[in-house]
Amino acid sequence: MKRLSLFCAATAILIATGAQANEFGDAEDGAKIYRKCRACHMVGSEAFNRTGPQLNGIFGRAAASVDGFRYSDGLTRMGNDGLVWDFDTLDAYIENPKAFASDTRMNFPGVKDAGERADLLAFLRQYSDKPRDIPEAAPTATPREVDLSDEILAIVGDPEYGEYLASECTTCHQLDGDNDGIPAIVGWPEEDFVVAMHAYKEKFRPHPVMQMMAGRLSNEEIAALAAYFGGLE
Amino acid sequence: MALNRRTFMGATAGAAAATLAAPHVYAASHGGKPKVVVVGGGAGGATVARYLAKDAGDALDITLVEPTRVYYTCFFSNLYLGGFRTMESLAHDYGNIASAGVNVVHDYAVGVDRDAKTVTLASGDTLMYDRLVLSPGIDFIDGAVPGWDVSQQNKMPHAYKAGSQTELLKAQIEAMPEGGTFAMIAPPNPYRCPPGPYERISMVAHMLTQMNPTAKILVADPKEKFSKQGLFEEGWNTHYSGMIERIGPDFGGNNVSVDPDAMTIDIDGAVENVDVCNVIPAMKAGVICERAGLNDGNWAPVDGATMQSRIDENVHVLGDACAQGDMPKSGFSANSQAKVAAMAVRAALTDSRMFPAKFSNTCWSLIAPDDGVKVGASYEATEEKIASTDSFISQTGEDAALRKATYEESIGWYAGITSDIFG
């Protein structure tokens, strides 16, 4: 119960207006999709952290910043690196959480349909402070989503080339999957790997080393790396 | 992989002709599997040997020549001074490289006959090679700091090759009298690890703040500017205010001599008594490069696409010893160059594929507990040099959480690179 009272003190303003459609989707439809999240998350006036952190005020909040919740190292690092939740970042995260933050403790495959995500975010946004005026509203006008064409996703990587390219990754990322300070990248589904690398390449994910490394890789090279690392145990 | 020589040669010709000239001299010169000799088992040499064994162990005969049985990394040796690492945590042996199929010879290369393609060892043994890889690191230029030569290294340690020198420096700092002076003679460009001396100053300052807070740090520096200067100076002001004095070339930091017996240093005519003096002299490629006739000036020029010597295409030179262009002399760079060299050697001697060279480097430095910064760049090989294509650097004024995350990342990097080098 200690957690609950702490939470109440911390959350000054909760806006629980009725469902209202906004440009991002339909909040009422979003409420239905939100049922998938309820197993772990709470939102609203009585919300507290459960398996997942409470979601009040999530728009405009730094990633991994709810007091008292233990986040994965990866999400914590991204928060430290400056990741703030806004429409675009949340949209990318809930589309495929593991591709966005490889070690996230959110064991959820994601919402693949863009319309459904827009509805869900419209629903959640009602629980953030002055949703229309939050400073992070501006970036939502310029979409930063990694929008990967089917052609890019369809590229079949050359694992032999990937192995050579991977030698550049293994200066920091350990092939045996150990993770002390730098995340493991072996055995990911290829598509998740591809999405993650393009997210760095487009400077959508915040880490400067990775933005640089991914920035000069071609679509074929990203596919080659995904094929090589995906094939490792 | 049992390869019949004739089919092997046939398969090689196409791939190799596209990339490197005269690839199959090896067959004529020696017979048996093509021989690769790697001199130096540090960041560059150990990586090359391990990658060749991993990727082409059956097709190549690989020998690594390294005098020491235990390699202490220079990287993180400053953190040992600061009390953040033990010396044991910096120690790596060659067990995994040997089990990967490399013939590890603990000896010292004293000469190279490039016509006969042989390397002579201190023991008198001779090794034949089809390709030679040199990654001997650095040696110091005689007379660079008047009054100092290597025979004085116990009085005035360089601690720029890690191990007993680093331990000695730490012991001397611990023995400093209260309010005493630690001096550093910083090196001119180019030298191993551009931020290294300044990370060291930070770690010594941290040490002194704990055990001898009235002590002073005096740095004589021949360079106008240095790596991550803004970040270091910001950190020194925040954490070690008033402790560190740096004398640049404007005030004679480039006109320095030392007297190891008297424990004095002379900066532009002003003589100071000091309690510890860390002399980091000007550097050159490990002497074997000079002996092999591969230097142009102090360093061995190479072609970045393959890391081949510009003077002899059968020799690849990597790491600190080579003159390649824009990459700093770092363990990260040596490891990165080693992978390009391994690929090129393999493509020249077996039928494997050749890919375009890519390089990168990131150097993390620790300024104070949980205050880490980094600088990095990516590179590619052009006709004339390895050229930087993109770069980044930590910013002044970053918040504590980000600095801590950067430090933690460096710990991950150390674990990653040492397992990449030594297996």
Ligand SMILES: Cc1cc2nc3c(=O)[nH]c(=O)nc-3n(C[C@H](O)[C@H](O)[C@H](O)COP(=O)(O)OP(=O)(O)OC[C@H]3O[C@@H](n4cnc5c(N)ncnc54)[C@H](O)[C@@H]3O)c2cc1C
């Ligand atoms: C204080 C300090 C801090 C540093 N911090 C970092 C850092 O944080 N990050 C980073 O990336 N780099 C760092 N570096 C730089 C890094 O240590 C070097 O750039 C790197 O070790 C270069 O690798 P190398 O293979 O060229 O030489 P080395 O690693 O020095 O290896 C050379 C090896 O060759 C052997 N050898 C020499 N001559 C012969 C011969 N004739 N026959 C046989 N063997 C021979 C030597 O015994 C040695 O083991 C630091 C350096 C210092 C001094």
